[in-house]
Amino acid sequence: MAQAWRCSGLRWSADGPVLAWDGGRRSALTWGKRVAFGVVEGGVRTCVGARGHACPLGAAVPGRSTGARCEECSRLDRAHSVAADTLADDPRPYRVYLAWFGPGMTKVGITAVRRGGARLLEQGAVCFTWLGSGPLMAARRTEELLRAALRVPDRIPYAAKRAARAALPATRGERAAEIAGLHARAVALSGWPESLAPAPFEPVDHVEVFGLAGAPAAVGEVRELVAGGVVSGELVAAAGPDLHLLTGRGSVVLDTRLLAGWGLVPAAGRESAVPVKALKERPAAQDGLF
Template identity: 50%
Template sequence: MRWRCAGVRWRKGVPGWRWFHPEHGDRAGGELRLGAAVSLAVPDGVVRECVGVVRAGRRLPCPDAAATPAAAVRDQCERCAALDRSQSVAADTVPDDPRTYAVYLAWFGTGLVKVGITAQERGPARLLEQAAVCFTFLGHGPLMSARRTEAVLGAALGIPERVRSPRKRAARAALPPSEERAAELRGRYEAALAVPGWQETLTPAPYELVDHAAHFGLEPRAPRPTARVTGLAAGAALTGTVLAVAGSDVYLATGAGELLLDAHLVAGWPLCRPEGDGLAPPPTEPMAAAGQEGVTPEALF
């Protein structure tokens, strides 16, 4: 049995690799700070496996050790994904969750604003995971009140509860100045306050802009990747320097130019450091030909 990558997790505001082992559980790996080196390889003769399910902070291994496709951004098999949905706030299968939830407005680019909810105890972690360039909280309260507010504000303001990854990525390449970002988000916040009813069931939060652009590495210059990794493969190696990390998207400077790696594609692989010559780079495709990448499923909480 091998240690396998569990993808990228944001911890205390810093992204880093996570690892899991069927017998030894999870552990943190190296941090992905701006300017850090990334050097990984997939050994010959291995396959990518389902990452299982996390319950109460503990990972339950996939009972089938099911193989998952190299190009799939979802890192679970159908059986484990169904088990995840059976105990998911996002799927409304745990309406009695006693935790306090916060409603937020997240800004990803000009005209790209969404409303969402997250457990208040998580602070800004969900916004970092979603690659929100900036955000503000609207209010907090019980789960079902937060859920109703999310639906009411989405309908009243004409904003979605999800922004797809291709649109987020395209927007990052052309961010307006911070003043414009703040003004658009402030306008949405004030419009939300004008919607009647929801403040009777939630405790409103004052407008407080949090801007992640520089923290992600999108300022003073946003990366301009010309290609994206489409999946790892046995015998492949990838080496580069971290230019930016937004959510699960890792932007790397490599010998072949700037490259986008969706860390979802790394989850489930046993990895090692590249050794010797003859290792091939992972398969890639031009960003323009990919239409700025395919849809990445997002766990909402």
């Protein structure tokens, strides 16, 4: 039997998307590359642990879970995250950003300055701009200000992002229009923390980086992996944690977070055979701007 590998996720490098594996191995992904692997027969998906520590229980986790962690490990992982507001004394500088995923679909967020734009690639942002930079709590207060004053959310479901990619505006200008207007309104607000330095509007577009220009619209998404299942297809695009694979069913999206916790083996020459569901239509636009 072939050696089983465990995937630790999709990473974005300067050269594009890369699949990372436990043990440090990495697989560069290029458009047109055949992606094919099988799930170990009789295998069980197990918790990936948290903060570099293995799950003490080796707990089984559901196939549809994108976190691949049991309840206890999920709690530990979140307790040490910026999103949980438990790192108020973090001395590193942070940036506030506006990220656009499709028409009527913009969010505000923060990321450490040292990470550059990596966080936006990981989220699958089609277009983004910086709003300002400063200490963590100043960035967090600015994020809250925009949520309250401009009704900009700080989270957008991945399912909505996937659906939006099927019908993006054709030009960079069209894709940047919404965040241009929001940027102007945001910097004009009163109540900005004095320690946060505003940034000029400089949109960054990821359509080419993600390979979405000219890629076939996705018609379905992998619901979950199963023991003995196979994923196989030609890589035509990637955004955030998602791979867009051209299969016999058309272009299908694979959320690579579903890979974690499974033992995977090569499956060259085999057809894709995992549960796939139709890609959800975009939800109706919210009232007002969002």
